[in-house]
Structure formats: structure tokens, C-alpha cells
Amino acid sequence: MNEPSPTRVDTLDSKSAPVPLGQSFWLLSTLIWSGAWLTLAFLFSLLASIKFHGPGFLADTPWLTYGRLRPAHIHCLGYGFCLQAGLALTAWIFGRLGNVSLAQPLLARIATGTFNLGVALGVLGILKGDATGYEFFEAPRYAALIMFAGYLLLGLVIAVAFHRRSEPGLYVSQWFLLAALFWFPWIFSSAALLLLIFPGRGMAQSVIAWWYAENFQSVWMWLVGIAGIFYFVPKLTNRPLHSRHLTLFTFWSLLLFASWGGIPASAPVPSWLPSLSAAATMLSGLVILTFLLNLHHTLAGNYRQLWGDATLRFMAVGTAAFVVVAVAKIISALSPVAAVVDFTWFRYALGQLNGFGFLSMVLLGGAYYATARLPGFSISRTLAGAHFWLAFLGIVFAFLPLLFGGIIQGLKLQDPQVPFLNVANLTLHFLRLSTVGELLLLAGNALFLVNLAGALLRRARQQFALFRQEATRDLFAAAEAQR
Amino acid sequence: MSREPDITALPEPAEPRAENAPVPIWIFTVSFVALFWAMLYFDQRGAWFNPQVYAPYKSLSHLQSFQPPTGGPNLERGRSVYENVCALCHNTDGAGKPNQAPTFIGSEWVLGNPARLIRIPIHGLTGPITVKGESWNLNMAAMGAALSDEDLAAVLTYMRQSWGNKASPITEEQVKAVRAETGNRSQPWTADELKPFE
Amino acid sequence: MNRGPLIFLAAFLALSGSWYTYVVRPSMQLGRFQQTNMLGGSTLYPTARPGLAQQGLEVYRAQGCAYCHSQQVGQEGTRFQLLLTEAGTNTAEVATAVKKLAPQLAGTADPLASLPVAVYSGERRYDFEAASRTLNALGAKAVPQVVPYGADIARGWGKRRTIAEDFLFDSPTLPGSQRVGPDLASVGLRLPDPRWHLRHLYAPASEVKGSKMPPYRYLFETRRVARAPSPDALQLPREYAPPAGYEVVPTPDALALAAYLVSLRADAPLFSAPMTITSTAAPTADTNAPAGATATTPAPAINQ
Numbered sequence: 010m011n012e013p014s015p016t017r018v019d020t021l022d023s024k025s026a027p028v029p030l031g032q033s034f035w036l037l038s039t040l041i042w043s044g045a046w047l048t049l050a051f052l053f054s055l056l057a058s059i060k061f062h063g064p065g066f067l068a069d070t071p072w073l074t075y076g077r078l079r080p081a082h083i084h085c086l087g088y089g090f091c092l093q094a095g096l097a098l099t100a101w102i103f104g105r106l107g108n109v110s111l112a113q114p115l116l117a118r119i120a121t122g123t124f125n126l127g128v129a130l131g132v133l134g135i136l137k138g139d140a141t142g143y144e145f146f147e148a149p150r151y152a153a154l155i156m157f158a159g160y161l162l163l164g165l166v167i168a169v170a171f172h173r174r175s176e177p178g179l180y181v182s183q184w185f186l187l188a189a190l191f192w193f194p195w196i197f198s199s200a201a202l203l204l205l206i207f208p209g210r211g212m213a214q215s216v217i218a219w220w221y222a223e224n225f226q227s228v229w230m231w232l233v234g235i236a237g238i239f240y241f242v243p244k245l246t247n248r249p250l251h252s253r254h255l256t257l258f259t260f261w262s263l264l265l266f267a268s269w270g271g272i273p274a275s276a277p278v279p280s281w282l283p284s285l286s287a288a289a290t291m292l293s294g295l296v297i298l299t300f301l302l303n304l305h306h307t308l309a310g311n312y313r314q315l316w317g318d319a320t321l322r323f324m325a326v327g328t329a330a331f332v333v334v335a336v337a338k339i340i341s342a343l344s345p346v347a348a349v350v351d352f353t354w355f356r357y358a359l360g361q362l363n364g365f366g367f368l369s370m371v372l373l374g375g376a377y378y379a380t381a382r383l384p385g386f387s388i389s390r391t392l393a394g395a396h397f398w399l400a401f402l403g404i405v406f407a408f409l410p411l412l413f414g415g416i417i418q419g420l421k422l423q424d425p426q427v428p429f430l431n432v433a434n435l436t437l438h439f440l441r442l443s444t445v446g447e448l449l450l451l452a453g454n455a456l457f458l459v460n461l462a463g464a465l466l467r468r469a470r471q472q473f474a475l476f477r478q479e480a481t482r483d484l485f486a487a488a489e490a491q492r
Numbered sequence: 493m494s495r496e497p498d499i500t501a502l503p504e505p506a507e508p509r510a511e512n513a514p515v516p517i518w519i520f521t522v523s524f525v526a527l528f529w530a531m532l533y534f535d536q537r538g539a540w541f542n543p544q545v546y547a548p549y550k551s552l553s554h555l556q557s558f559q560p561p562t563g564g565p566n567l568e569r570g571r572s573v574y575e576n577v578c579a580l581c582h583n584t585d586g587a588g589k590p591n592q593a594p595t596f597i598g599s600e601w602v603l604g605n606p607a608r609l610i611r612i613p614i615h616g617l618t619g620p621i622t623v624k625g626e627s628w629n630l631n632m633a634a635m636g637a638a639l640s641d642e643d644l645a646a647v648l649t650y651m652r653q654s655w656g657n658k659a660s661p662i663t664e665e666q667v668k669a670v671r672a673e674t675g676n677r678s679q680p681w682t683a684d685e686l687k688p689f690e
Numbered sequence: 691m692n693r694g695p696l697i698f699l700a701a702f703l704a705l706s707g708s709w710y711t712y713v714v715r716p717s718m719q720l721g722r723f724q725q726t727n728m729l730g731g732s733t734l735y736p737t738a739r740p741g742l743a744q745q746g747l748e749v750y751r752a753q754g755c756a757y758c759h760s761q762q763v764g765q766e767g768t769r770f771q772l773l774l775t776e777a778g779t780n781t782a783e784v785a786t787a788v789k790k791l792a793p794q795l796a797g798t799a800d801p802l803a804s805l806p807v808a809v810y811s812g813e814r815r816y817d818f819e820a821a822s823r824t825l826n827a828l829g830a831k832a833v834p835q836v837v838p839y840g841a842d843i844a845r846g847w848g849k850r851r852t853i854a855e856d857f858l859f860d861s862p863t864l865p866g867s868q869r870v871g872p873d874l875a876s877v878g879l880r881l882p883d884p885r886w887h888l889r890h891l892y893a894p895a896s897e898v899k900g901s902k903m904p905p906y907r908y909l910f911e912t913r914r915v916a917r918a919p920s921p922d923a924l925q926l927p928r929e930y931a932p933p934a935g936y937e938v939v940p941t942p943d944a945l946a947l948a949a950y951l952v953s954l955r956a957d958a959p960l961f962s963a964p965m966t967i968t969s970t971a972a973p974t975a976d977t978n979a980p981a982g983a984t985a986t987t988p989a990p991a992i993n994q
Contacts, residue, residue: 074754080754142751208861210720211861212863214861216712284534287533292526295522437902559836
């Protein structure tokens with residue numbers, strides 16, 4: 010048995026060269042943009058959640074109707090935050106592991122700007138009523154293409170940085186992030202081509218939309234999330250990752266099996282699609298199995314370490330959410346279970362746990378770690394700590410009640426004697442808890458934005474003061490000389 | 493916030509590295525069992541990519557076995573059309589309504605020549621008419637004009653084989669033939685005009 | 691796994707399987723579906739939705755209705771049912787046969803007392819056909835039926851499961867993924883009156899007591915009554931009606947949406963979704979059907 014001996018590293022290793030200023034600024038500003046979208050996402054989600062308690066709330070504003078707030082929330086969370094912060098951290102991790110920096114920070118900034126323009130147009134388009142109708146792919150064509158262009162440019166810059174790395178060996182996180190970097194354009198372009206530009210006929214569109222949504226949520230998000238956990242946990246606990254081979258197993262089973270899921274059991278499509286999808290989702294249990302095995306041995310069973318460090322706490326919550334999501338997905342892939350939980354809050358809660366509870370928490374932990382070490386910017390650790398607790402409690406209140414509520418809702422709906430309104434009313438109890446959770450999440454995520462933006466502003470003020478001092482130094486010197 | 497320690501001054505932990513522990517054999521066993529199970533699952537429910545088979549049907553032959561029995565007149569179809577189109581005036585039990593529509597039960601018009609019967613719903617009926625000894629003098633709209641050939645055949649068959657009536661079924665071809673012969677007509681029939689078809 | 695290009699190639703191969711199976715294959719298979727024949731005839735199904743309903747689909751999409759309503763009726767199985775409707779003249783023999791074929795009626799004194807009676811109800815076609823032959827030979831009239839069943843069907847949300855052909859000409863297809871509100875795949879069957887939908891959109895609680903659906907008042911216009919009330923004006927109960935002298939008139943969007951909802955039927959019997967058309971009883975009370983709705987089964991529908 011390979012019991013690793015922990016080695017202490019005290020000095021700044023040459024591999025962790027400081028991030029150059031151009032990239033620092035890019036990283037921080039990209040994360041601030043991500044934070045803005047994250048905050049907006051949960052504002053939309055909170056408003057949507059409140060509507061259940063008072064259906065007339067904001068009902069007379071077409072821009073704020075539930076059917077538009079929900080896709081806007083998912084768009085901001087998935088693209089504005091997860092995709093963008095994922096790219097930012099990809100660049101940072103590649104930089105750290107490969108000892109390379111982004112050679113073209115200007116291009117990176119243009120790319121981020123384009124991307125954010127696309128996201129903004131997307132949100133406006135959705136609220137205006139131009140949403141496409143495909144879940145997770147709601148941005149109208151004009152916005153989606155701009156967003157994609159931004160992604161491509163940024164992806165290219167990051168790929169170039171990867172290619173120019175000075176450290177030839179690859180750590181496991183790099184495999185996952187590379188695969189994610191490459192898979193996203195493929196799924197997005199297929200979806201854009203066959204849904205927005207040359208739409209297929211009838212249900213072919215929905216199959217492609219479901220494929221895209223599943224590959225975005227269960228392949229891309231899992232790739233990036235696992236990469237983050239496998240990077241930060243060994244690094245910050247100072248223990249090597251237990252097995253490279255086991256990680257290879259995780260990587261392959263994720264690519265091969267998780268990409269085949271996503272078709273609901275009672276979808277109006279021939280039975281080969283939902284049955285393949287269910288079988289594949291069951292097989293993706295291998296991913297969570299090998300992932301947990303690896304993590305368990307890496308930590309040598311000592312999970313308490315995860316709670317000690319500020320960044321590792323985010324990873325801990327992310328891992329826990331990942332386990333819940335993976336296990337719940339596998340169980341609910343079975344036909345009899347799917348018949349109960351499909352179309353209930355259970356599915357919605359799983360999606361949110363995946364996107365926010367798992368990936369976003371990992372990205373937030375990584376973001377705090379990366380920005381805290383940017384020279385010249387000072388991130389507040391108190392606010393970061395407050396964010397963690399608000400996020401953790403928010404996840405517990407917002408999503409866990411809906412998991413239970415969804416199961417009960419599903420069971421009641423199976424009984425035709427129970428009137429539909431009774432079922433709808435019983436979900437309200439769970440939705441009340443969920444609204445409280447959404448409020449906590451909004452507060453926490455706003456702190457992220459305030460924290461990072463505050464650091465940028467402080468630096469800007471410092472720089473301005475320095476500049477003013479420099480600029481007026483000659484003036485004062487001259488005045489002194491005169492006297 | 494300005495009193496928090498500057499993290500950038502602290503040493504950063506080294507980059508992570510991975511060790512080479514082997515993959516336990518049981519993982520492979522579990523994978524093979526899972527793959528085998530998945531193949532069985534698809535074999536049972538996937539209908540091997542057939543585009544016509546939807547759950548809960550397990551295969552094309554399973555789906556075929558559930559096709560409703562055809563052969564013979566589709567009385568259920570006829571009944572459904574009857575209840576939507578004719579029953580309003582002629583009543584669900586075919587007995588008709590006084591001052592509204594005559595009965596179909598034992599009616600010579602229903603049980604008689606198909607050619608005569610088919611013409612009535614297609615164009616309507618107006619003027620005096622004797623049904624089972626009773627005189628009627630009302631207007632019937634062309635209630636069957638919008639029906640397809642098979643729907644009209646089904647409903648007329650239903651009328652001829654329900655409520656004690658026992659007559660031969662009406663086929664789609666007969667309806668088609670009548671429509672072809674009377675294509676240009678737009679006026680409702682009168683009893684006299686239908687005499688040649690008795 | 692130390693080279694970028696190698697990882698790229700590996701990922702490409704692994705993921706291309708999924709891309710082929712869920713993008714290429716469905717585009718070729720589902721994307722080339724054509725109209726099919728309805729069972730029992732040569733009527734093609736579906737026909738395209740009428741123009742107003744087509745516009746209604748766009749309104750449905752733009753309001754995000756699919757985030758609360760699904761359009762996917764599920765089905766757990768299909769049952770054969772043999773209904774004895776007329777005993778004919780040979781009543782004694784028919785009664786014996788019925789008692790033998792239907793064990794649940796074996797104890798009753800006169801199984802032919804209240805016709806129609808279900809003589810066979812199960813999923814074995816062989817037994818079903820044997821029962822049918824037996825009864826027909828004795829001169830009785832037995833109606834064969836093929837009846838889908840499932841939780842959604844029992845709830846009145848549809849007569850059978852929805853299949854791809856039901857949405858053949860829709861773009862985009864909006865199957866939905868949540869049932870915050872009832873499933874709408876066959877809403878045109880149980881609520882065929884567009885005016886009901888208009889009133890429900892304006893004030894959901896006026897038609898469904900206790901409904902949590904938000905009111906879509908912005909799809910309507912409240913305006914002064916001109917010389918005569920508009921024929922389109924909604925007839926609302928007092929608590930939801932506009933003040934005296936005003937009327938609530940649907941905008942074209944609302945009218946389109948109502949037309950679309952009324953066009954959602956998904957009840958045609960097809961080869962892929964076999965069933966017998968029966969004039970069934972009124973939908974069960976737990977659907978959104980307004981109280982006192984008469985149950986008339988429309989003529990075989992052409993999803994329009």
C-alpha cells in the first residue's frame with residue numbers, strides 16, 4: 010500500500026513564478042465580470058422564487074415573468090459565471106502547472122470583452138422574449154454567436170499558452186481542462202448549427218438540445234470541477250494525488266459514458282434514445298466511484314483537513330455536492346425512479362446543485378485562492394469567509410428541501426386520485442425554504458463581487474495616488490528649489 | 493481589511509503531483525459487470541434503434557401485437573363520429589327527437605339501399621319525407637360533407653348495425669363512388685329525387 | 691498522457707461517439723420523419739398547425755411557458771380490453787363463457803345484467819383474441835379495445851403517450867422539464883374552448899381556484915368600452931372584471947396563444963402509439979377541466 014510521506018515545502022518554489030501584471034489584471038477583471046453575472050443570476054433566481062409565494066409579484070412586467078427569469082438565471086450562472094470563471098481558472102492553472110503566462114493579455118482582454126458582450130446581449134434577449142426555447146441554450150442567435158466568438162478567441166489564447174509551457178510533464182488537471190477547453194466548442198457549435206442556423210425537424214431539435222445540455226452540465230462542468238478539486242486538494246493538503254492511473258480511469262469513463270446521457274425517460278422520442286441514455290448514466294457511476302476512491306486515499310481518510318483551509322472548504326462543499334448529484338443521477342436514471350422524479354423539483358435541484366453547489370463552489374474557492382495571491386491586489390479574507398458561510402447555508406436551504414420536495418411531489422403525482430392543486434400546494438412548503446436559501450446565496454455571491462471589485466478599486470486608487478505623486482513631484486521639487 | 497496579513501508574502505505550497513498507485517482490480521470487475529448490465533438493458537428496452545418503437549413497447553413485434561384488430565367495420569370509430577355529428581339531433585340512442593329529426597331504428601332509409609343512404613349526409617335533405625309511416629318536413633344540413641370517406645362509411649355502418657338494426661356495412665369505396673357520381677351537386681336532396689335509388 | 695495532441699485525439703474519439711449517437715443519428719432519423727397514417731384509414735398525421743396556432747407557439751416560447759408546463763405524456767403500458775355490449779340470443783351459453791373468461795365475474799349470479807361488461811382486460815393478445823372468437827361464435831357482440839394506461843393517462847393528461855410525430859412541424863419543440871403546472875400535451879382535448887384559455891391567462895385564479903400561476907395581464911388590453919362591447923371582450927367574474935365602462939380585450943398574442951393551446955391534442959391513434967378510439971367518460975376530477983364540462987370525444991384528431 011502506498012502510504013505517501015508528507016513533504017513540507019516552505020519556500021516559494023521557482024515553479025510558482027508570480028503572475029505577470031498584464032495577466033493579473035486580466036484575471037481579476039474576468040473574475041469580477043463573472044462575479045457580476047453570478048450576482049445577477051441569483052437576483053433573477055430570488056425574484057423567480059418569490060413569485061411562488063405571491064403569483065402577482067412583478068406579474069405585470071413582461072421582462073420579469075417567471076418564464077423569462079428562470080432561463081435568464083440559468084444563462085447568467087452557466088455562461089456568465091461558470092464558463093467564464095472556468096476559463097479564467099484554466100488559464101491560471103495552466104500558468105501555474107506549466108510555468109507559463111498568457112503571452113497575449115490584450116487578446117485575452119478583447120476576448121473577455123466580446124464574451125461578456127455576448128452574455129449581456131443574451132440576458133437582454135431572453136428577458137425581451139427572444140429566448141430560443143431550448144433549455145440551457147436560451148441565448149438568442151445574435152448573442153450566442155458573439156459569446157462563442159469570445160470563447161474561441163480566449164480558448165485559442167489559453168491553448169497557445171499551454172503549448173508554450175516550459176514544464177513538459179502534465180498533471181492530471183491539465184488533461185481534464187484541455188478536454189473541457191476542446192469539448193465546449195464542439196457541443197456549442199453543433200447545437201448552434203442544428204438549432205439556431207439550420208434547425209432540424211420536430212423532435213430532432215429537442216434531442217440535440219438535451220444532448221447539449223447534458224454535455225454542458227455533466228461533461229464540461231464535471232471536467233472543470235474535477236480538475237479544480239484534483240488541483241487544490243493535493244496542493245493545499247500537501248499530499249500527492251493517490252493514483253494517476255485511477256484518474257485516467259475517471260477521465261475516460263467521464264468522456265465515454267457521461268456524454269451519452271440526458272434524454273428524459275418519457276421523452277417523445279423512440280425508445281432507443283432514453284434507454285441508451287439511462288444505461289450510460291448508470292455507467293457514469295464509475296466516474297464518481299473512482300473519483301472518491303482517489304480522493305479518499307489522497308487524504309488518507311483524514312477528511313478533517315478539508316475544513317481547515319479557507320479554499321479547501323469550498324472544495325469540500327463542492328465535493329459533497331458532486332457526490333449527491335452523481336449518486337442521485339444514477340439512481341434516478343432507473344425507469345421506475347425516473348417515472349417518479351422526472352418533471353419535479355428534484356431535477357431542478359439536481360441541476361442547481363451541479364452548477365452552483367459543485368462547480369461554482371470549486372471555481373469560487375479557486376478564484377479566492379488565485380486572486381489572494383495576485384501581487385498588488387488585496388482581497389478581504391473576512392468577506393471571503395462570510396461568502397463561504399452564506400453560500401454553504403444557501404445551498405443547504407435552497408436545494409436540499411427541493412430534493413425532498415420533488416420526491417414527494419413525484420410520488421403524489423403518481424396517484425391519480427390526488428388533485429393536481431394539492432400536489433402544487435404541498436411543494437410550497439419546500440419552496441419557502443428554498444426562497445430563504447436563494448436570498449442567502451444572493452447575499453453571499455454579492456460579497457464575492459464586492460470583494461473583488463473593491464480590491465480592483467483600491468488598487469486603482471493607489472495607482473492613481475502614486476501617479477499623481479509622480480506627476481506632481483517635479484512641480485514640488487521646482488517649488489522647493491525656488492524657495 | 494488593510495490589517496489582514498499579505499498572503500503574497502507567504503510561501504505558496506508546491507504544485508500538486510500525482511503518484512502511481514495501481515488501479516484496484518475490483519474496479520475493472522465492476523466496470524465489466526456494469527457494461528454487461530448496460531448492454532442487457534439496452535437490448536431489452538432499446539428496440540435496436542427502431543424509429544417506430546417507443547417505450548413501453550419493447551420491440552417492433554411487441555408493438556405490432558398491440559395494433560387494434562382491424563377487419564370488419566370499425567364500429568367504435570362510427571360510434572364516436574355518430575356521437576359528435578349526428579347524435580345532437582338524432583339522439584344517442586338513434587331514436588330521433590320529435591320535431592327535430594326522425595328515428596334511425598328500423599328506418600327503411602337506413603336499412604335500405606346504401607346508395608340512397610350515403611347521399612343524404614353528403615348533401616343534406618329537405619322537404620317532405622316519410623319515415624316508418626311518420627311524415628316529416630324539415631331541413632337537414634349536409635352534416636357529412638366535411639367527413640372523410642372512411643368516417644362517413646364508419647358512421648353509416650354504425651347506424652346500420654346498432655340499436656337492433658342489422659344490415660350490411662357501408663364501405664369506403666361505396667362512399668367514394670357516390671361522391672364521384674354526385675360531385676357537382678350543391679342542393680340538398682328531396683325524397684322524390686331519391687326515389688330512383690330505392 | 692503527457693502530450694496535448696494525444697489528449698486531444700483521445701477526447702475527440704471518445705466524444706465523437708456521443709456526438710454521432712445524439713446529433714448525427716437523430717438528425718438523420720428523427721429529422722427525416724414524415725407524416726404517418728392514422729390507424730384505420732389513410733388520413734395523414736399530423737397536419738401543420740393553423741397559422742394562428744403557429745404564432746401561438748412563438749408566444750408560448752417567448753413567455754417561457756415550458757418552464758412550468760411539460761408536454762410529455764408518459765405511458766406505463768397498453769391493455770387489451772374486450773367489452774361485451776350485446777349478449778345476443780344465446781344468453782345462457784354466453785353467460786357461462788363470460789364466467790369462464792372473466793374470473794372476477796365468476797361469482798356473480800348474472801354477469802349479463804349490466805352491459806357493457808369487460809370480459810378480458812390484460813396484455814396477452816392471444817387470450818384476448820381467443821375470448822373474442824369465443825364470444826363472436828356464440829352470437830354475442832364484443833367490442834375489442836386497445837387502451838393505453840399510466841399515471842399521466844389516469845390523471846387525464848392524455849389518451850396515450852406523446853410521440854415525435856405529435857410535434858413534427860413544430861420549431862422549436864418545447865417539451866418542457868417541469869410540472870409546476872399540469873402537462874399540456876392534450877390540453878386541447880380537455881379544454882377545447884379558447885375563451886377559457888383567455889380567461890385563464892388573464893386571471894388564472896378565476897378559472898382554477900387557488901392556482902399559483904401568475905396572471906398574464908400584459909397579454910391583454912383594458913380599455914374603455916366603445917359604442918358597443920367588443921365581441922372578444924373577456925367575460926370575467928366580478929372580482930377580476932375591470933371597472934364599469936371598461937373591458938378586457940385580448941391582444942393578438944393572447945389570441946394566438948389560446949389558439950395554440952387549443953391545437954394541442956396528441957390523441958391520434960398511430961402505428962407507434964396504438965389505441966382504439968373510444969368515447970370515454972369525462973376526464974377525472976383532478977385535471978384542470980372546468981366543473982360541468984361535457985365530455986364529447988372529438989372526431990379523430992389531426993393534431994390541429
